[in-house]
Amino acid sequence: TESRKYTGIVEDCCCDYETVDSLNKEVLHPILQDLVTTPFFRYFKVKLWCDCPFWPDDGMCRLRDCSVCECPESEFPEPFKKPFHGLSADDLICQEGKPQATVDRTLDNKIFRGWIEVDNPWTYDDETDNAEMTYVNLQLNPERYTGYTGPSARRIWETIYTENCPKYPSGEFCQEKKVLYKLISGLHSSISVHIASDYLLDETDNLWGENLELLYDRVLKHPERVRNLYFTFLFVLRAVTKAPDYLEQAEYNTGNLEEDLKTQSLVRQLVYNPKLQTACPLPFDEAKLWQGESGPELKQQIQKQFRNISALMDCVGCEKCRLWGKLQILGLGTALKILFSVDHQNYINQQLQLQRNEVIALMNLLNRLSESVKFVHDKGPYAERIVGGK
């Protein structure tokens, strides 16, 4: 039998590590991998340029490896729609860095019409369609190593942790305050796992691959970060399975009937999954939270902190990192929105309304977390032995 480092119930959740790993491998990961490639889920609407509300532009937007300059629309479509190999440097004149840093923004905003636009109280973004929005094909822009590092990146994480998401005092029992910290830490782990799983190993040969040393140093060496990753995964999974009717009946229309039926079928397989319902029917029990006397006040405080974190994403000085940072924070904000849309009997509120972009962010976030959980499960023991000497 397999020897496991992580056993028992995921802290503050309702399922154990073994169950999460096998459900993820057999059920969730395969469905999500298909789902995010469908036309509905692969396009994300986002405002990408820097307008950091907290400090002046620190110049990192021009970082060589991950920044893309704004180009006249006519410069874009053809070169960037083709596969990257075979392009000469001249084809990439409008890009300061390398092809792998390119953010494809050649989409037509027509594909986003038809859903309501409602405010998300958890995020800072302006959701209305406007000229500043770009439409990005996520499949062409995988989250991976970009070279974004140093003081700019560190300042973002530091600000998130110290100002908005204080580490809970040890010994104090206040689950609600812990939740926000754990969600962010779990997301941070997931970002690090993606950097480790798709790393630029050799710049000259443009050789990409796994960096298990980085996986070990940034994540595995700190068991708390692994636990927080599992926690965040279950939290978002709970949000997705809490609104099954809403998600199943949503309008997945992109004009391609065959693809859209497939999208709907995959969503159905996910939200009404019999294996999931049997093995882990309640991935996270939010009914226990925000219930006491100070519940409403705590909720408001956490909402405010989360909005600050959301605003900080405009300070991320690397375009592709900003794209995934914004998407995943919107996904978490959407999970929080769903989990708070309950009445006293814990029924889903009839008023729950999601934007198209929120649903896209939610599912793509769940997929990212699912990938990270799988990578840690598949490669963790080997990395611990080889790098950690265990």
Ligand code: FAD
């Ligand atoms: P960092 O990851 O920057 O961590 C800073 C400090 O936070 C650590 O020293 C540690 O004290 C603490 N910490 C680290 N992990 C955790 C955790 N899981 N829980 C709690 N505390 C923790 N880089 C890319 O290459 N590709 C990307 O797509 C990408 N996306 C990013 C998105 C965002 C929103 C941000 C802010 C940064 C992103 N980066 C990305 C940069 C990347 O996250 C790192 O900041 C960078 O690689 C430098 O890493 P580091 O070793 O200095 O530690």
